[in-house]
Amino acid sequence: MGRPTTSSLPEGTPQESLTVRDNRTGKVYTIPIEDNAISATAFKSMAAPPKPGEREENETAKGLRVQDKGFLNTAVMRSEITYIDGEAGVLRYRGYPIEQLALKSSHLETAYLLIYGSLPTKEQYRFFESEVMRHSVMHSDAEGFFRSFRYDAHPMSMLTSAFAMLGSYYSEANPSLQGQRLYTKGDEMSLATMDRQIYRLIGKAITLASMAYRVRQGRNFVTPPSGLSYTGSFLYQMDNLGEENYTPNPILEKALDVLFLIHADHELNASCTTVLQTGSSLVDPYSAISAGCASLYGPLHGGANEAVIRMLISIGSPENVPAFIEAVKRREKTLSGFGHRVYKTSDPRSFIVRKTADEVFKVTGKDALLETAMALHDAAMRDEYFIKRKLAPNVDFWCVVLAWFPSPTNAMTLTPTFFAGGFPLDFFPVLFAVPRVVGWLAHWRQMMLQEGGVKIWRPRQVYVGSGKRDYVPVEERVPVEGLRQTPSKVEHGGITKRTMLATFKQRSKL
Structure with missing residues (x-):
């Protein structure tokens, strides 16, 4: 400009x-x-x-600075990837409406579109799929890495760490070791190196997620199978217990593929921006993806799915919905899964998931929690309070409804470790992270190849702190009191408390 x-x-x-x-x-x-x-x-x-x-x-x-808390109206880059019109409820990947892609495409085909800019031919897709699936196999050392986590470690913590761990395996992928222009040259060798990491990250995402899942289940890990689709391989790696010719249910496989496709990218959301902020230092892509995963972990982003299911469990049953609605109006309860930072009318992805959910329910049936979700949806859609504030169900709400495959157990008595659709509650963000790797990589690749090279992202601030002041000797200082101005006191117990009461060589008794 x-x-x-x-x-x-x-x-x-x-x-x-x-x-x-x-x-x-x-x-x-x-x-x-x-x-x-x-x-x-x-x-x-x-x-x-x-x-x-x-x-x-x-x-x-x-000169003037532009202040914009939370990037509410600041464009940090020029992009050709995803277009969103929040007022009209529009989402397009490279110009293609998300509704058409969800109906006619697949997650991996859409991944090709997002990363390379066009829908692939049969031959191009065959090559891309082959490379991605070939790179889904992990080094045997990864087993020890995952076994080092506690049995109850959060799967997103494991996945975030695992992506970072991958960077230590591939020295040829690290600009700190190979030269800072490793990915920005744009020549044949540079592009080949970049694409190899893209294949690895997309392929290994399902394997790492599956390994995190099986750690929680106390199961042995499964080698990625051959001949299955991307989501078919994911389900196989999570669920196979040695059964001969094990094949995931095709309806569930397709439903998961649709979920992956619609979650593959969402423009410069918090996690994507984190990937680009981190990647702007020209760090290796594995570290950048790990940073994005950490951002996605938060309850205001990928953790929203988990918040929805916890909300539904807290409501208990359809007859409790009216009381919950009134509590939300009084701001005594939090309504999760309704409204969106970008979409002010409706989330186009929610309609796709709702239609997919209907297909899934034909083979799974429904249970009490699903009935509660539907009752909450219907009540909110009729209530003027929610209509006026444009609080329609978003994709998080419907994805949770879809992911909650019924169980013969009474869902209303279940703890947060209950398995929804075979997944622990805290595994929901992982189902969001796996497909989002595609979008993160698309934007990262675009930034690496942008005209003018990569500039490190370094936002400005408006400094409102103290002006210049002189150092005061400790004897002359006046104590500053207040919760935010002093360190918090922490209660100690167990071995720490006993140690604090003990005497030893470096310290006399208190």
């Missing part, structure tokens, strides 16, 4: 520019508009003399 120019107010025909008058100085700036966006750095030229007594930390003479 072009630099701003100082000029008088434009006259005549409309121009693709923004005219800003700085009332501090009286200067008028013309800032070019390109693709309905302006450059934030254009404001850096809008400097002014500091006011008398103004804090030097404001750096007024160095």
Whole structure:
């Protein structure tokens, strides 16, 4: 984008520019508009003399800064991958509506589209699928790695650690060892190195997730099978207990593939932005993906799925829904799975999952928790409180409904370790992370190959802390009190408490 120019107010025909008058100085700036966006750095030229007594930390003479907490309206890059219109409920991958892809495509075919920009031919897809599945096998050392976790370790903690662990296996993938332009050259060798890591990360994502699952079950690990689809292999690795010719149910396999496809990318969400922020330092892609996985772990992002199922369990049964709705209105309860940061009308993915869920229910039937979910949906959709606030069910709500395959056990008495669809509750974010690896890689690859190279992401801040002050000797300091200004006291017990009461060579008795 072009630099701003100082000029008088434009006259005549409309121009693709923004005219800003700085009332501090009286200067008028013309800032070019390109693709309905302006450059934030254009404001850096809008400097002014500091006011008398103004804090030097404001750096007024160095130009204006643009403040945007939470990136509410800041575009950090130009992208060709995913388009979202939150007001209209539109989601497109590379221009293709998500509804068409969910109906006609597959997760791996869509992965090819997201990463390389076009739908593959039969031959191109055959090659891509072969490479991904071939790279799903893990080194035997990975077994020891996963066995080192406690039996009750959260699967997202294991998966996050496992992605980082992968980086230690492939020195040729590390720009710190091979040169910082390893992925940014754009030549044949650089692209081949990049693609090899893409095959590995997508292929091994299902294997790592399966290993995390089987650790929790106390089961031996399963070598990825040959001849199955991506999601078929995933289900096989999780569930096979040595049965001969074991084949996952095709309806469940297809349902999981649809879930993977619609979750493959969602533009610059928190986890994708984390991958790009980390990747901008030119770290290896395994470390960047691990960082994205950690971001996805949070309850405001991938952890939302788990929050929905816990909410439904807390409601208990359909007859308790009205009371829960009223408690939400009084802000005594939290409604999970409704509304979205981007979508202000409806989440297009939710309709796809709802339709897929109907197919799954034909072979699984329904149970009490599913009935509770449906009752909550119907009640919220009729209530003016939720209609007015545009709180429609989002994809997290319907994905949980779909993932909860009925059990003969009474779901209302179950603890958080209950198995929903064969998955522990805390495994839900993993089902989100596995497909999202594709979107993370698509954006990472795009950034590595962008025109002008990669610039490390280094946001600005508005400093509002203390001005310059001189060091005070410890004897002259006045204690500062307050919960946020002093370290918290921690209660100790067990061996720590006994040790604190003991005497030893370096310390006398208290």
